[in-house]
Amino acid sequence: MMRENPADLLPELLILGSAVCGLVAGLWLPRHRQRIVAAVCAAGLAGALAATALAARGPRMTTFDSFELDTTTHAVRAVVVVSALLVLGLAGPLRGHPRESELYVLVLLASLGAVVMAAASDLLVLMTAYLLASIPGYALAGFAKDARGTEAALKYFLMGALLGIVMLTGMTMLYGAGRGTAYPVLAGGLAAAPQGVVAAGTVALLAGLLFKAGAVPAQYWVPDVTEGAPPVVAAFVTTVPKLGGLAAAFRLASEVLVHTSVGWRALVAVLAAATMTLGNLAAFGQDNVRRLLAYSTISQAGYLLVPVAVAGRSDLAEPALLFYLAAYAVTQLGAFAVVIARGSDDLADYTGLARRSPWLALSLVVCLLGLIGTPPTAVFVGKLLVFGSALDGGHAWLAVVMAVNTVASVFYYLRWIVPLYRTGHAVPWTPRHAASALAVTAAVLSLVLGIAGGAVFAL
Amino acid sequence: MLNLVIFLPLAASLLLLALPRLGARAAGVLWIATTALDLLLVLGLWATHDGGMDHQTRLRWIPSVNASYHVGVDGLSLPLLALTALLFLVCAVYSPGRGRGFAALFLFLQSVCLGLFSALDLLLFFVFFDLSIVGMYFVIAGWGHGDRLRSALKFFLYTFLGSLALLLGFIGLYLGAEPHTFDIVELTAEPPLADSPGAAALVLLAVGIGLAVKTPTVPVHTWLPPAHTDAPAAGSAILAGILLKMGVYGMLRIAMPMLPDAWRRYAGVILVIGLVSAVYGALVALAQENVKRMIAYTSVSHMGYIVLGLGAAGMAGNAAAHRLAVSGGITQMVSHGLLTGALFLLAGVFHDRAGTYDMGRYGGIARGAPVFAALTAIAAFGSFGLPGLSGFIAEFQIFTGTIGADGAATAVAGALALPGVLLTAALFLRMLHRTMLGGPGPDTGGITDLRAAETTAIVPLLALSLLIGVAPRFLLDVIEPASAAIVSLVSR
Amino acid sequence: MTLQAFLLTASALFAVGLYGALSQQSIVMVMMGLELMVNAIVLAGAAFWYHVTPDAADGQVLVLVAITVMALEMAMGFAVVTASFRAGEVDMTEGAEDLKG
């Protein structure tokens, strides 16, 4: 019996509702009081978080024939909501912007798209969610309307449009081969389908998801958008859409692809290795911290693809992916919070940060060490689980590649960390307080997740 | 109580960070007070130790992989906890006025080291293992001298790569155990991978690489000399005194009990690695011109003896000899911590006063700085194994245990390692001769005698070494049950 | 009017569209290439529905989604081009290469 209880989608509805309320409220609010929209949106997100917590206690089920309520969904919901909350907090530099309200609304809509991507168990829902998650992103990237911002928006849009269409092509192929678009149908249909079509369709379908995840071969937009878009948007587009894309890839792999005889595991594994290596290598010698973070986020996407490659073969894959996603989101946002608080993209400007603002520097250290995967930060636990899933899933070589990459990554993260504690030149600047506070919050959260990870797993 | 021991320094560290207006002096006082209190607490643990695994705490941490916060103390960890607490106290006393950041970092590092030596969960162990690398990186990069960034980076990359190998090995152990677990006690009780020797060998290789880098053994030791050379004195003391022990401790705590078959099968290899490290380290040290580099290479040699003994303990044969070798290894850990810690603190004086570690620039220091010279001489003599100081007790056990372990092969290995002692003696005498004795060198004039803080810091280390050298029972009574347990675990 | 015939046509449209997307300098022309690719999808989706699973409406919905994708992407495309044009007088992909490396 089909279930169509809107209450199952309460978190999504709350996000959507608050976005709409925010939009409407924004129309009537004076320019310098648009912060209220942020409050409305934050309230909606908080409600969504609470609703997610409630829903997480419920049994695993499918609602609206295309929306899975399971651990992955709940976890991604929670992570996306928390990330979106952090992003709302980081929007300080854009306060008073004529489109400030729209910023918050778009963030919420894109977050909604990411959540639905993670939950979708129908190709068509996935496609529409992809649109929903992407389109606000394009607008956000060009939010500042300056040359760099619009260039970022342009590149983001063109890549997204092409790869979205490629993804839809892949969906069409899978539909033709598997007689349906819903995952349960496909799971049965693809097993008997001509595998050549399935293989081509899988690659094409993954193209869109890899675009969302920022992984090879769809990683090109990441550095340019991260550098060109406003910092808060960069923080957003390198975290939230990634959550949706990777969770969707994982769901697709574990619910559909496992039933096919296509060599998708090797494909994803190779892509993972290529992504992490490319990201790490490209980050060497990078003097713009936002580009550095962008390449680091590409390498992180590579690590995150590892559990996808072993989906269905290791029990560790799902916790690995979800925990890593949560850890990564918090840590990445923390690093961006520092960039926003410092207000500079130039690596040289971070010299002597510790003297001026020790807590900010410490937060950055925690976040960067977290991105390396040093215990006791959250990413360490994630990485551990990923290592475990790779070994467990029979991809030991991937674990080794990952280990080597992790060591290589130390190079460029340390290039950023070390100058913090040197005595720097005395160009006066003032840290942004809200962003500083959020940086500390994210760093603490990263540590808490790392140390008390058990509490998360209890959910 | 153990948890308090572990986290008290961390709490103090956070407190220091939270009090930004605290002066260097007050920070120093807080630092010393914390470490002293921690040492007292560890002594309390010692007093209440009853031979088994005490003071266990086990809290769920990451239940989905059966990892927990599990700590405890036994005869293997207790001496190292005590050593850690002592050495950090000594460093606090030695480095007054270094400032808030330095104190906070050292307190953090102390918690990490204490945690590592009491961890009973592989993951927890690894966390502390990695954090020690991070902490030491900042010590070197932040307060070192010379080409510190490069040295620190090399240290970090090298040991971090080792730690990742270790992590892969740990995951191998985890996956090999049925049910999957990271718990050291459970893994020890039922060694994983018992029926798949190939996998066990690979896991031992991974774990072995990780631990060997940290120990370090030849040929993965080359991060050590630059790290030591460019680290501040207290950092070197901790690096040599505590951090190097983590590698050997890991072998005793993890590799040997959990992979007994593999350990026994490859005991010969381990033996040879230890032998080569011991002799090679001493030979290379003999040719050094830089005091700290020289001491660093002697550390390679000293750690080599331990590995030699642990390898011997994996051979078939005489259990009493195996126990002796393992006890010797643990004693060597303590002894090396005391003596090399003291030596590095003393070596720091060279740089502090005259800005160079080059032996060629000194000579005849004993005239102007008799206390410095005398303490250096005692530490040097202890380090090359003069009876009456702790080094001898350790090395004698290792040699006797190794020679007696299993017939001709180990006897030959033990005999071949003996010249290492002679070489060590030669190089220390050379060092004394070129710096302390003879006529003055160009930089001798700058060397003033030890300050009160320095003397206060170093003397207890040497006194303890003397005590162990003369009356080691108080220590061996703790160590021997542990080594007997390890030997019986390996011989399963 | 076999499935293969439909798919062949769709393939041709797809390839032509791809050529346009890859070769055109003008962003609007690139978008036209993308639209042709969607066009191919529409055709292929309908053909699959008709020839493989006419009993379920999934294919029809797929076509519907494809049309939506086209419309929305195009709407965004125009918006982006407008913004880009205003910000830097750029309507060529070559014009946008400040961000690189």
Add this chain to the structure above:
Amino acid sequence: MSALGWVLPALPMAAGGLLALGGRRADRPAPAVAVAVAAVTTALAVAAAVLRPSVRAPMLAGLPVGMAVDGLSAVLVVTVAAVALAVLVFAAGEMPPSGRFFGLMLVFAAAMLVTVTATDLLLLLMAWEVMGAMSYALIGFWWHESARVRAADTAFLTTRTGDLGLYLAAGAAFAGAGTLSLDGLEGAAGAWPHVVAVGLLAAALGKSAQLPFSFWLSRAMAGPSPVSALLHSATMVAAGAYLLLRTQPLLAATGWAAPVAAWTGAVTALLLGAVALAQTDLKQLLAASTSAQLGFMVLAAGTGAVAGGTAHLVAHAAVKSLLFLVAGAWLAALGTKDLNGLHGAARRYPFVGAMFTAGALSLAGMPPLALWVTKDTVLAAALRTSWPLYAVGLAAAVLAAVYAAKAMLIVWLPATGDAPARSVSPLEKVPLPPLALAAAGLGLVGVFWTPWHRLVGGPSEPPPELRGLAASAVLVLMTFSWAVRRYVRGSLRPAVMTGPRWASSAAADWLHLERAVSAVLVRPVLALAAALARFDDRVVDGAVRAVAATTLRAVSPAARRVEAGLDGAVHAVSAAGLRTAAFSVRRAEDPLASVVRGVGAAARRLGRLARRPQTGQVHIYYFQAVVLLFALAVVLVLLR
């Protein structure tokens, strides 16, 4: 009772330690304290010799340590304590007050006391090595002179080389018997007793300056005279002989160790006698004679003459401490120890000269003095073993007569230089008569042989034979008088050494032993160390750097090729670009340059390469993404 066992070594050890570490405050009271402690220790030693305490304490797992005074130990503790007392009294007169000096001397003596009372290899080894370290500290007492420090280094390292044998012996004993007890080493299982014997022999020969270790004794002369007096008589060198005497049953049981010891001793006695003859420095002469005389003790241990060897040890201790003290007194007074400079020394200081004469005559083996008797008991045992051994021993005895005669005569020759600078203080004189008395009178053991033998223990051993005594007496007298005539008549060159030039130069240079060791062992090891250090920097560490660099280099052409392929499709790669790329690849593959530039630079270069696809141009992104996806799809379709 057991307290006595502990206090006997602990008192001088603790007092010495405090004095040595006491700094300048300890300097003034040091001589008095040291003499007092030595006196008390002597009393304790006598008490211990009577009461025979025995103590044990746990040390290592299953390996307790213990000290016990049996007959042999009783003789030695008294000897050690008495000689130490004598030397310290002398030093109180000669040396400036120094806490370090007197403290170290006390520790030195205490270590010897532990050595001779230890019942197991562990404690023996501990004391043995401490003694070695103290000898280092004492020889290098005047540390500001580099030559003396080098001498101390040499002495210590040489003896420690031998000491390694003790480690080996301990390990082997533990392996063979599960215990380190000195009794019953010969009962160890399998081949272990042989290993133990090897180790013990090495240690003892090293400590007793037997061949081939003898040269360190020459260098040891760099220390103050009281140090020489103590080191050459009752401590240090005596320890080696003691160890062999103590473990004589083991040496005998192995079958080969006893003859090796015997022959080594005999040959040392002979060759070092010749060395003594060739010296031009009184202390060097005495040092060589020490080595030679210890040869007799080692010979004794090798031939089972435990009682005789012990007697010789005791008598020699008295003789040699006496001679060294006198030499020290003259050195302090006249400022020289060169034999040429000592002409007439005995005439200027008749009392001291008389004492020296007594010692020298005893050293020469003049009947009825002590060494005549004790040496003969050893020679008798040698004769019982094999006559060539006896012949060598006898030849050595003859040489002893010659060099002793030489030393004695020179000091009695008419003085050539100015009046003495300084007189010999009373404190320096006090210890001389008792030592002279002992040097002369200890021959009485020959008279009271049976109780002596019973006291010392060891295998049955007849009293010294009259025939042998007489024979050696005649021989010694003849030689002595010949030598005296020859010295008096002949050119007054002190280094009278007949024979070919190479032999005399070899003897003068202590048989070139040190040079040989330096050439064969020390310099190669140092060269090896230096080579290994370079190896470590360049190869071991270089390999790490090279692995990193090579990995990066291996990756970068691959990356370059992928990228070049893409680029080539996108743009026509210009020839100039290609040439630049080729040049930079060649540069990158020059190993030295790349290692020098380091991994960081390579990584950065690779980073640039990895960022090359990031051209900033969307159509190139498009192209790359489409080509990659297409390739992946094709591969995935085809490779199923």
Add this chain to the structure above:
Amino acid sequence: MDVVAFWVLAAGAVAGGIAVFAVDSMARATFALLVSFLCVGAELLLVDLPYLGLLVVLMMIMEMLVMAVFMVMYMMNPAGLMPMAMVHNRRGAAAVSAAVFAALAAGVFLTPWPPRRGAPAGDTTFALGEAVMGPKMAVMMLVGVAILATMISSVVLATRRGRYDRYGDRLDARRPADPGRGAP
């Protein structure tokens, strides 16, 4: 009849597509694209999808109108007054798309496509409606949200002047301050 119609339309669609990139003005390209879409829309009619076919046709006409307006507003050379050849990497693009076409065509003919199962419902439009209100309801709900998001996004990106420019920062201006009449 159908077959002929199909091939004619197919040829028209492809030819229109090719024409898009072959003609020398953007306006003509737009109409070529429209032709291509109209042919595809007509093809849909051939497979019992009248509603979707009409939808495609209507959507495309609308879209082309928008595009025409757009070009009038912003583009250089709107009416093809000057010939234009703004292409890059033509050969590479041609090679890739030819390879893609070859691969796809090979796939089309080599793949053993699954056999047809069932028959179209009597009223396919009704079936679509049922699906959209039934199992595919989520798709349509999301499409709605996506359209909302697109509206907001495109407004944010494309408009230069927002409400605060027109009504003041406090939104208290009585009359919008517009430079021209009604231009957003």
